Amino acid sequence: MTRYIATLGRATLDTLSTIGRAGLFLIQSIFCLPSREGFHLWLRQMHFVGVMSVAIVLVSGLFIGMVLALQGFTILVSFGADEALGQMVALSLVRELAPVVAALLFAGRAGSALTAEIGLMKATEQLTSMEMIGVDPLRRIVAPRFWAGFISLPILTVLFGVVGIWGGYLVGVDWLGVYKGSYWSNMQDSVDFVDDVLNGVIKSLVFGLVVTWIAVFQGYDLVPTSEGISRATTRTVVYASLAVLGLDFVLTALMFGDLG
Amino acid sequence: MDDPIMVEVKDLHFSRGNTDIFRGVDLQIPLGKITAIMGPSGTGKTTLLKLIGGQLVPDRGQVLIDGQDVHQLPRRSLFTLRRRMGMLFQSGALFSDLDVFENVAFPLRVHTELPNAMIRDIVLMKLQAVGLRGARHLMPSELSGGMARRVALARAVALDPELVLYDEPFVGQDPISMGVLVQLVKKVNQALGLTAVMVSHDIKETLSIADYVYIIADGRVMAHGTPQTLNVNDDAHVKQFVHGEPDGPVPFHYPAPDFFDDILAPAGQFS
Ligand SMILES: Nc1ncnc2c1ncn2[C@@H]1O[C@H](COP(=O)(O)OP(=O)(O)OP(=O)(O)O)[C@@H](O)[C@H]1O
Ligand SMILES: [Mg+2]
Numbered sequence: 001m002t003r004y005i006a007t008l009g010r011a012t013l014d015t016l017s018t019i020g021r022a023g024l025f026l027i028q029s030i031f032c033l034p035s036r037e038g039f040h041l042w043l044r045q046m047h048f049v050g051v052m053s054v055a056i057v058l059v060s061g062l063f064i065g066m067v068l069a070l071q072g073f074t075i076l077v078s079f080g081a082d083e084a085l086g087q088m089v090a091l092s093l094v095r096e097l098a099p100v101v102a103a104l105l106f107a108g109r110a111g112s113a114l115t116a117e118i119g120l121m122k123a124t125e126q127l128t129s130m131e132m133i134g135v136d137p138l139r140r141i142v143a144p145r146f147w148a149g150f151i152s153l154p155i156l157t158v159l160f161g162v163v164g165i166w167g168g169y170l171v172g173v174d175w176l177g178v179y180k181g182s183y184w185s186n187m188q189d190s191v192d193f194v195d196d197v198l199n200g201v202i203k204s205l206v207f208g209l210v211v212t213w214i215a216v217f218q219g220y221d222l223v224p225t226s227e228g229i230s231r232a233t234t235r236t237v238v239y240a241s242l243a244v245l246g247l248d249f250v251l252t253a254l255m256f257g258d259l260g
Numbered sequence: 261m262d263d264p265i266m267v268e269v270k271d272l273h274f275s276r277g278n279t280d281i282f283r284g285v286d287l288q289i290p291l292g293k294i295t296a297i298m299g300p301s302g303t304g305k306t307t308l309l310k311l312i313g314g315q316l317v318p319d320r321g322q323v324l325i326d327g328q329d330v331h332q333l334p335r336r337s338l339f340t341l342r343r344r345m346g347m348l349f350q351s352g353a354l355f356s357d358l359d360v361f362e363n364v365a366f367p368l369r370v371h372t373e374l375p376n377a378m379i380r381d382i383v384l385m386k387l388q389a390v391g392l393r394g395a396r397h398l399m400p401s402e403l404s405g406g407m408a409r410r411v412a413l414a415r416a417v418a419l420d421p422e423l424v425l426y427d428e429p430f431v432g433q434d435p436i437s438m439g440v441l442v443q444l445v446k447k448v449n450q451a452l453g454l455t456a457v458m459v460s461h462d463i464k465e466t467l468s469i470a471d472y473v474y475i476i477a478d479g480r481v482m483a484h485g486t487p488q489t490l491n492v493n494d495d496a497h498v499k500q501f502v503h504g505e506p507d508g509p510v511p512f513h514y515p516a517p518d519f520f521d522d523i524l525a526p527a528g529q530f531s
Binding site for chain 1: 299310356
């Protein structure tokens with residue numbers, strides 16, 4: 001019994017100290033003055049983190065939009081409300097699916113890569129040797145990656161939404177024969193810029209912050225062995241996905257909880 | 261020693277888990293000299309260099325570089341201090357996303373405003389000195405172990421630092437490059453007057469260029485002196501180490517239970 005309590009206590013302390021370290025780490029790495037050098041490093045990471053994730057986001061967005069239209073049509077048509085298809089597709093994408101699914105894909109594609117890359121640098125003493133050269137790896141390695149992730153996820157989310165709506169159009173209008181004008185006009189009437197689009201973007205900003213933070217911190221804090229790297233990579237994907245789903249509920253409750 | 265002191269280590273204690281690695285180490289590294297640190301494998305020589313560089317924090321004791329306590333400095337000042345130091349890592353630790361040229365150029369690019377042409381000249385000079393000017397376009401993954409270490413050496417001295425910490429600079433070198441590197445370490449030290457701390461197992465080479473030697477064993481400084489005095493030291497430990505004899509008071513093995521007990525342990529009692 002006492003051993004159980006001791007174990008619990010130690011686990012709690014470990015968790016608390018990890019959260020503390022992660023917080024310090026975030027503060028130390030994001031507040032650095034922008035410089036021309038830093039801009040170049042950031043641009044490079046925008047390529048690796050953002051541009052390289054575009055393909056997977058576009059393909060997933062397209063399929064999700066198409067499936068939404070297909071499922072939505074079979075339900076709506078039984079009420080004779082198939083003109084509302086555009087509204088249904090757009091609202092589900094903008095409010096929920098685009099921010100959440102894009103963030104999950106981002107955690108798997110870019111988050112795991114960030115963790116593994118930083119972890120391998122740590123394991124091969126590249127981070128230590130950079131420190132000894134007098135360059136802070138938090139500024140040089142972590143900060144550009146962090147900002148690249150934070151900024152690219154909202155952009156990826158917007159792409160996801162746009163492609164998804166187009167996928168819904170392909171299935172709904174071109175294939176199932178929903179009237180083209182009602183697909184678009186219903187969408188325009190019902191989607192509010194502030195309530196829906198802006199809230200979706202805010203969600204993706206929060207997810208971008210959390211996913212990238214978890215990814216770079218797991219890489220920086222891991223045990224520098226091959227086993228440590230593989231564990232940390234797994235942890236990044238698991239923690240980031242859970243955090244996204246949990247935060248999504250909280251944010252949805254805050255943003256849309258009083259609508260109905 | 262009457263020379264001015266560059267690095268002073270006072271009563272250093274450090275442990276990892278339950279193992280004490282240092283139990284009160286005192287060292288003085290004289291300015292502008294080559295100080296060698298020797299000792300059996302696993303005694304903590306690399307650890308000592310990391311403590312001097314502020315990578316690790318001691319349990320007790322101080323490391324003073326030029327009068328500043330390394331472990332009391334705020335992060336910013338520590339990084340400023342490190343610009344005056346160069347360190348050659350035991351593993352080389354080259355940046356895997358930069359080629360040989362850019363690896364050596366890295367400290368110059370981040371800490372100086374020199375024009376590109378001048379950076380190029382400096383880098384080529386440093387690479388020429390380690391015999392790898394022709395390898396400047398290779399990536400670290402395309403280098404042999406010995407070549408990587410020589411590039412790391414060129415990078416460590418790229419900024420002409422005041423203090424260089426070499427962790428086993430001669431390992432993995434053929435006799436020719438070894439001779440060249442030994443002379444190189446000596447030459448940068450003399451020409452630039454920099455202070456060098458060198459960890460090495462190559463006794464003959466080390467004693468030939470070092471001005472002062474510390475031998476560390478068992479978490480303490482076991483002996484120290486100039487190469488001449490150590491060569492004629494009568495202590496059994498020192499003799500065994502300096503002359504590289506397998507039998508003697510310095511154990512070759514990591515602490516372990518008796519070999520025969522271990523081999524003959526009944527099944528089920530393996531630890
Ligand atoms: N990251 C670590 N975690 C735990 N123990 C470590 C770690 N690194 C080193 N040690 C232990 O610290 C001791 C000293 O290691 P260190 O690398 O300083 O030895 P060394 O004197 O440089 O040896 P060598 O001559 O073989 O390079 C060793 O006994 C080792 O087991
Ligand atoms: Mg070592």
